[in-house]
Amino acid sequence: MPKRKRSSSSPSAQTFSLMEGNIDLLEGLIMHKEAISQEFENELVDFVQSQCAKGRKGEIKKPTYLRAAGTRSQGNQRESLMYGGFFDFNRQDCYVYMMLHRARPGKRGIVPPFPPILDRLVDHLINSNLLPADVRPDSCIINQYDKGDCIPPHVDHASYYRPISTLSLLGEEPMLVGSKFRTVRSCTWVPTVGKTIPLPRRSLLVLGGNSGNIAKHCISSCKGKRISITLRKQPDPDWKPDESELAGKKRSVEQKHNVVGGKEAASDDVTDKPKKKALSGSAKRRKKMMKQRGPVEPKCIETKGSGANSTTNNAQSPVVNMKRQPKSGEKQAKRNAKRMLKKRAEKNGAQS
Numbered sequence: 338m339p340k341r342k343r344s345s346s347s348p349s350a351q352t353f354s355l356m357e358g359n360i361d362l363l364e365g366l367i368m369h370k371e372a373i374s375q376e377f378e379n380e381l382v383d384f385v386q387s388q389c390a391k392g393r394k395g396e397i398k399k400p401t402y403l404r405a406a407g408t409r410s411q412g413n414q415r416e417s418l419m420y421g422g423f424f425d426f427n428r429q430d431c432y433v434y435m436m437l438h439r440a441r442p443g444k445r446g447i448v449p450p451f452p453p454i455l456d457r458l459v460d461h462l463i464n465s466n467l468l469p470a471d472v473r474p475d476s477c478i479i480n481q482y483d484k485g486d487c488i489p490p491h492v493d494h495a496s497y498y499r500p501i502s503t504l505s506l507l508g509e510e511p512m513l514v515g516s517k518f519r520t521v522r523s524c525t526w527v528p529t530v531g532k533t534i535p536l537p538r539r540s541l542l543v544l545g546g547n548s549g550n551i552a553k554h555c556i557s558s559c560k561g562k563r564i565s566i567t568l569r570k571q572p573d574p575d576w577k578p579d580e581s582e583l584a585g586k587k588r589s590v591e592q593k594h595n596v597v598g599g600k601e602a603a604s605d606d607v608t609d610k611p612k613k614k615a616l617s618g619s620a621k622r623r624k625k626m627m628k629q630r631g632p633v634e635p636k637c638i639e640t641k642g643s644g645a646n647s648t649t650n651n652a653q654s655p656v657v658n659m660k661r662q663p664k665s666g667e668k669q670a671k672r673n674a675k676r677m678l679k680k681r682a683e684k685n686g687a688q689s
């Protein structure tokens with residue numbers, strides 16, 4: 338049974354605890370029930386559903402609207418909407434956008450600013466003391482799950498400030514939070530070192546401290562429809578990724594856990610996946626493109642995971658010099674990226 342304490346700040350707040358050695362993995366995690374009214378929930382659900390319907394019809398483009406796809410997404414058709422900052426969805430999309438826009442994920446301006454309804458939501462959460470005013474979120478990813486959809490275990494990227502928070506709407510699916518997960522089947526995990534946190538409709542889960550920096554979180558195969566609105570504050574404009582991320586080197590344990598100077602990050606699936614897997618066609622193409630691109634190009638921050646996100650914001654990064662002449666390999670890679678984007682768009686069109 339999870340240890341539940343009442344928070345003094347809010348009568349609806351629950352905290353949890355799970356010791357791994359001398360570290361409480363769930364330190365900083367707070368679940369607030371009834372964070373918004375039922376009327377506001379209806380309004381938000383209408384907004385998300387109408388935007389996703391537009392996305393499916395091609396009226397909202399990538400990366401503002403994205404749909405999970407690819408071999409790792411089998412059975413997972415989660416849809417996402419992004420506002421305020423681009424948030425890498427998976428390596429393939431991230432790569433395509435980097436090639437087409439000469440940009441790194443997280444560059445401001447790639448996705449639209451917050452629509453008024455999200456500004457209103459943030460105001461409400463801050464005014465209700467559920468989120469700290471000095472970490473006001475300026476980036477949002479909305480995930481719309483259908484029955485069977487999931488998000489694999491990951492730690493949100495370390496460049497985002499903590500806490501991050503997730504508002505649950507429409508359905509009630511638990512979030513698994515911990516350091517180790519066993520994959521039961523595709524899209525289904527059980528925490529071997531972790532806890533199952535129930536997320537009632539209209540609840541706000543706040544992941545701060547160890548729960549946001551060290552523990553991973555995931556949603557296993559959903560029983561039905563669910564919408565989550567994840568809010569994060571982006572890194573400062575002069576934030577730069579770690580050298581090893583840019584060079585594609587292996588990340589240190591500390592980086593893997595995204596413990597970077599007390600700051601925090603976006604979701605960057607750090608999943609517990611089988612180590613070796615036959616590469617899919619798109620993965621092979623991606624690998625080939627990576628080779629052509631050379632080692633010093635910006636690299637998506639996704640690590641081993643699938644279908645999650647990393648947002649960085651670094652328009653001034655010297656690595657992304659807009660005026661630099663492309664190398665010949667890059668031209669080919671750019672052509673490949675365009676082809677891949679077209680194929681994906683056709684595929685998405687066929688799905689809708």
Ligand SMILES: O=C(O)CCC(=O)C(=O)O
Nearest residue numbers: 478480493503565567604
């Ligand atoms: O759907 C959720 O509640 C979690 C979403 C999430 O972890 C993410 O987008 O990083």
Ligand SMILES: [Fe+2]
Nearest residue numbers: 492493554604
């Ligand atoms: Fe996340």
